[in-house]
Amino acid sequence: MAPPSFDFSCLLCTEDSSILDENDLGGSMEDETEQFDEPIEYVPPPLLPPPLLSEENLKVLIEKECHHLPASDYVNRLKNGELDLQGRMESIDWMEKAGLYFGFGPLCIYLAIRYMDRFLSVVDMLKERKWSIQLLAFCCLYLAAKIDEVVVPRSVDMQMDEKKYLFDKKTLRTTELLILSTLNWRMQAITPFSYIDFFLNKVNGDQVPIGDSILQSFRLIMSTVRGLDFIQFRPSEIAAAVAVLVSVEGENLIVQTEKALSLLIEYVEKEKVMKCIEMIQQLLSGSGSSAKDANVSVPFVAQTPIGVLDALCLSYNSDDNHSDATTAPLADSPLHNSPDAKRKKTISNFEE
Structure with missing residues (x-):
């Protein structure tokens, strides 16, 4: 059965900023326009173990x-050029x-990418409409931020780096609703982050x-988001593989890997892990x-612009005396996505 299609031409798109007037922006276009040059200051919440x-x-x-995975033919359709x-x-x-x-945080980015993959696997989008994939990516990230982040920026602020297309609020709302309905409103997605603390605990003697x-685990999980062949694995299988890689060290790695896997086989398939x-x-x-390089300074994945994975997951200064050191958003609080840390959520400038 062919995937359902949606007429994206009914969504408003423009190639300039005339769609946004000064009232939408809360000021003049000249005052508001900025680029993604430097990260905004981020004060992480206290580090709490989940x-x-x-x-x-x-x-x-x-x-x-299994309800949070793309369609089974998604990877093949990407590889054979049917999808963009x-x-x-x-x-x-x-x-x-x-x-x-x-x-x-990494979980927000991971959620956004998986929303996009799940959507693309069941809805046909025409390649020639380049703006439609940009619109989809923006709305997936915005939805993920609403689900996972404590502070959510205005949609117009998130588009300031987009030089080609800008979308109005009505278009964004329509697309968000389309994504939500297509994904059956399953937005609290199950990801490798859902399992990683449990599996690390298991393979490290219940510590x-x-x-x-x-x-280290966050870094490895995020390294898998680009590779098409990783889509074939369930989130639990990726988490189990990462937990094993992070935990084994020294000599006889094969033996240690087998031992660590033996502690997880009641939850996952050994061959797939x-x-x-x-x-x-x-x-x-x-x-x-x-797997042990937690403090490397070069981007983990070469294609990643401006070393984003390192900045999201890794770059941090462990010396408390260097209080003026530049830290990544997640640097001091890798567990900021835990339920306790986000029990109280406030959204600034929330439009919808």
């Missing part, structure tokens, strides 16, 4: 995660760059995961990095 999943809740997540692979990659570039600028291992481990290791070897 509550570990119970065995029962973990099994519920694993049962439901380049548009997907450019959208991820923009999401990561915007996420860094506004201080969004609470420390900050370094969480940061091993395949995922091999693919991540290939990714690491291609970048000249390793």
